Amino acid sequence: MQAKLMDLGPHAAFIWISYAAVTFVVAGLVAWLIFDGKKQAAAIDALEKRGARRRSMSAVE
Amino acid sequence: MTSFWALVRRDLRLAIREGGAIGTALGFFLVVVSLMPLGLGPDLNLLARIAAGILWIALLLAALLSLNRIFETDYEDGTLDVLATGRLPLELVAAAKALAHWITTGIPLALLAPVLGILLNLDLRSYPILVATTLAGTPAVSFLGAIGAALTVKARRGGLLLALVVLPLYIPTLIFGISAVGAVMGPAGMGAAFLILTAISLAAVVLGPIAAAAALRIQLQ
Amino acid sequence: MTSFWALVRRDLRLAIREGGAIGTALGFFLVVVSLMPLGLGPDLNLLARIAAGILWIALLLAALLSLNRIFETDYEDGTLDVLATGRLPLELVAAAKALAHWITTGIPLALLAPVLGILLNLDLRSYPILVATTLAGTPAVSFLGAIGAALTVKARRGGLLLALVVLPLYIPTLIFGISAVGAVMGPAGMGAAFLILTAISLAAVVLGPIAAAAALRIQLQ
C-alpha cells in the first residue's frame, strides 16, 4: 500500500522485504538484549536477597 | 521404561553440553548445504536438480561425524560396563542411544528442510511433505549407524573405518530417500519411495539395536 | 629432530594399527566417489564436470572424519602431558601430528587421483599434474584441520563442532583446489590456481601448528 503512495518501481517488493528484514532482525536483537538484561538483573536481586554479597564479575582467569 | 527414558534424557543432555547438539547441527547443515555449490559449481539448474541429494548427503555427513563417539565415550569411561548391569536389555540401551542421536541430527535436518526449500525455490505447499519425508527417512540413518558405531568401539580413531562400514548400509536409504524427496518436489507427490523409506526406517529401528547390542556384548569382554 | 620424527613415526604406526590408515583411506575414497553418482544422479557428463569437486569433497570428508581424534586420544590418555615435557616445542608436536595426518589422508588421495582420472576418462599425460595438484593442496587440509582439532580437544563429541569450526577455513583451499584440478583437466594447464593453492598450503603449514599449539597449551591447564 505504501508502494502505491511512493512509487518504487517494478522491484518495490525487494526493497520492502529488505527494510522489513533489517527492522525485524534489529528489533529482535534489541528485544532480546532488554529481556536478557532484565533477567540477569532479577537474578542478581534474588541472589542478594538470599544473602550473596554483590561483587564484581569473576574475571576471565 | 524409566531406565530407557533416563538414558535418552542423559544422552540429549550430554549432546547439548558437549557438542552444542541442535544448534551445532543446524549450523553444520547450513554450512554443508551452502558449501556444496562451491564444490559442484554454481549452476543453479544443476543445484536444483540435485537438491535432494544435497539434503541427504548433508545428513549422512552429520551422522558419520557424530555417530562414531556415541558408544566409544561410554566404553572408555566405563559407563558401558555399568549400563550392561541394568535391567534394561542391551538392545534397548542401543536403541535409546540411537534415538537420542536421531533427535539431535534427524530433527534439526527436518527443521532445516524448509529453509533448504526456500533456497531451492520450492512450492510452499510441499513443505509439510518435505518435512515428513525427512522425518520418515532419518531414523534409518541413526539406527543403522548405531551398528557401525558399536562395531568400531575399540578402533580408537575409527572415523574413517566407521564410514567404510556403514556407508554400504546406507545405500538403500540414500536411494529411496532421494527419490522420495524428488517425488515430493516433482509432480508425482508422495509415492512408493516414501513408503519404502518408511519401511527401511522401521526395519532399521528394529534390527539396528539388535545388531548393535550383539556387537557391544563382544566388546565388553 | 629425532623427537619430531619419532612422533611422526609413532602416529603413522598408530594410524595403521587403529584405523587401517592408508588402506582405510583408500577404501573410504572409493566408497565416497562411487556413492556420489547415487546422490547426484548417474549423468556421466555432469559427473565429469564436477569430478574435481568430488575429489576435494572426498578429501575434506576424510579429514573431518579422522582429524577430530588426532589430539583428543592423546589428551585423554595423558600422552599430551608428557609430549609437552619434551624438548620439542609444542608447535612442532602439532606439526608432526598434522604431517602424519597428511601422510595418511593426503597421500592416499594423490595415489587415488589417477584412478579417478580413469573413471573420468582423463588424458594420460595430465596424471602427473593431477597428482602434483593434489599433493600441493592437501597439506592445507591437514594443517588447518589441526587448528580445529586442537580447539575442540575438550568438546568430547566434537565431530560436528570441529566441522563447523574448520569448514570456513577450508573454503579458500576448496575453491582453489577445485579450480586447480579443473585447470589441469581443461585446456589451460597449471595456472595461477595451482600457485595460490601452494601458497595457501605453505601458509597453513606455518600458521596451523602455531595456532594449534596455542590452543593445546590452554587445554593442558
Next chain:
Amino acid sequence: MQLIAEDLIIERGGRIVIDGLSFAVSEGEALVLSGANGAGKTTLLRTVAGYIRPSSGSVHLDGGDSELTISEQAHVVGHANAVKSSLTVFENAAFWSEYLSGSVADAESIERALRHFGLDDLAEFPAAYLSAGQRRRLGLARLLLAVRPVWLLDEPTVSLDIASSDRLVAAVNDHTRAGGLAIIATHLPLALERVRTLTIISRRMAA
C-alpha cells in the same frame, strides 16, 4: 543367598589366566581377592559379572532372583568410574539411580549417597572439576544409589584418602551386615568384617 563359582577356566588373549578355580561367597560375607599385578583379579571379577564368558566352568547365584542374571543383581565398580565430566555430580548420581533402580530417583536418597562419600558439597559442580579421589568417590556412590545384593569392586580404594577408604569400608560392612555379599579385588589391607581372602597366584610371572 550364595554366589558359587565352579571350576572356572578363563582365557584372555589366548592365554589361560585362571585355571580351574572354585569358590563360594555367602550372604553376609566379603571375599577379598589379592594377588600380584596381572594375576587375574580383574579378569575373575569381570567373569563373575558376566562380561567375560569362561572357557569352562560356571558362576551362579543361589537364592537370588532367578529371573535376573548375576550382573542385573550386582553393582560393578571397575577401574573406570562411569562418570560423565560434563554432567554435575548430582546429575551423574541421579542418572545412575534412575537407570539402575528403574524408578524415578528421589533427591533425598541421592543426597544421602553423596553425603556418605563426602560429595554433598560438590553436588552442583560439573564432574570435570573433581579431583581423582572425588571422582572415584562419585563412582563408588553408585553402590548406595540402588539396592543390589552383590557388589563386585575392582580396586575401589584407588586414589582415595584415608578418610574415604574408611567410608568405603563402612559401606561394605553395612552391606554385608544387611545380608549382601561382596567380592573386592585390592592390593591394600582393608578393615572389613566377616572377610575371607582368596589369593590368586599368577600363572606366568614371578614379579
Next chain:
Amino acid sequence: MQLIAEDLIIERGGRIVIDGLSFAVSEGEALVLSGANGAGKTTLLRTVAGYIRPSSGSVHLDGGDSELTISEQAHVVGHANAVKSSLTVFENAAFWSEYLSGSVADAESIERALRHFGLDDLAEFPAAYLSAGQRRRLGLARLLLAVRPVWLLDEPTVSLDIASSDRLVAAVNDHTRAGGLAIIATHLPLALERVRTLTIISRRMAA
C-alpha cells in the same frame, strides 16, 4: 640444584585451591605431598610442571639447565599413563625414550627399564593386554628411559602390588641418591629415604 616455589596462589575453575604456599626441594631430596582428596596435590604438581599458570607466585629451578623450562627437565607421571594400547610394551617404551631424550634409543637401556618394573616378559605384548597395574608400571618405566633431574609423580602407586611399589621406591631412592629430586603426591606411606612431607590442608571440605 634446588626447586623453589614462592608464594603460590593457584585457582581452579574460579576458586582458589592453593593460597600462598612456599616450599623448596633440594638435590637428593624427595618431597611427599599428602592431604585429603581435593586438597590440591594434583593442582600443585601440575603447576610445578608448568601446565597450570599460578595466579601469582612462581616456581623455578636453581642450578638446573637455565636454557630449559622446568617441564623440559622433569619427568611427569600423572593419573593417566600415556600408554598407547595398540603399541606393544616395547614400542611404547622405545617411543618415549626416543622422544624424551631426543636421541635414538638403544634396546638394552629400554630393556633395563622394563626389567626394573618387571615388564620384560611382556615386552612383545600389545599394551591393550596389560592389567591395570602392569599398565601403571609401563607408565612408570618412563622414569628410567631418559635421565631427568626432577621427578613429579602423582599417586604413582595406584594399582601397584606390593612388590611393584617396592621397585618404585627403589627407583626413587636411586634417583635421589644420584642427586635428583622428586615430588610425590600419595595417600600411602612410602619407605623413601631422605624424605620430607608437605601436608596440604584442604581449604574447603573436611571429608
Next chain:
Amino acid sequence: MQTLTQQLANPTRFMGLSARVLPWASGIAAGLIAVGIYLAFFDSPADYQQGETVRIMYIHVPCAWLSMMIYGLIAMSSFGLLVFRHPLADVSAKAAAPLGAAFTFLALLTGSLWGKPMWGTYWVWDARLTSVLILFFLYLGLIALRAALEDESAGAKLTAILALVGVTILPIIKFSVNWWNTLHQPSTDFTATVDPSMRWPLLVMALGFTVLFFAMHLKAMRNEIMRRRVKAMRAQVVAGRDRLAASGVAS
C-alpha cells in the same frame, strides 16, 4: 587516554560509565537512522542505472561495513585477551559475536535481494559474496565453539584463537573486488564517485547503524557482566551453605 582505558578496565567502573552512555547512544542511533531513512526515501533520487532499487544500498552497505567492523572488533578484543589478559576483552568479544552474525546475515540478505533485480540472480559465487559468506560461518563457528566448552576461561581463550585465525578473511573481503573481476561493486573511494545526493543518506545511515551497534554492544556487555556476576554469586551462595571458602570465589 590512559585513565580512560584504566577506567574501562574495571568492570564496576564500566557498569557505571556505560549506564550513563547507553541512553545517549540509543537516542542518537534512533535519531540518525530516522533521518537516514527520511533522506533515503524522500530526499534522494533513483539511480539512473539501478532505478529505485538503489535504496537498498542505504541498508546494505551499512550492514556490510558493520559485518567487517564487528569482526575487527572481536579480533582486537581477542588479541587483548590473549596478550594483555584484559578482563573486559572477553566480555566484549562474547557480546559482539551474535551481533556480528546478525549484521552479516543482513548484509547477505539485503545483498541477495538487491542482486535479483540487478544481476538477475539472488546469488553468484563470486569472491566478495563468498568471502562474506565465510565471514558469516566464522561467526557461527565462534558462537558454537564457545557454547560447547564447559570451562569458561578456557572457552574464552580458545574462541579468541579461532577469531585471530579467522581474521585473515577480512583483507580478502575488502580487496576481493579489486583482486578478482566480479559482478559486485568495487570498493570505491566513494566520496569521488557517488553522487552527493546519495552520499549523504548513505553516510547518515552508516553512522546511525554504527552508533546502533555501539549501543547494542554496550548493552550486551552489561548483560554479560551481570551474567558473570550471577554465576559468581551463585557459587558464593553454595559456598556459604557448604563451608566453601567464600574468598575462594574469584573476584
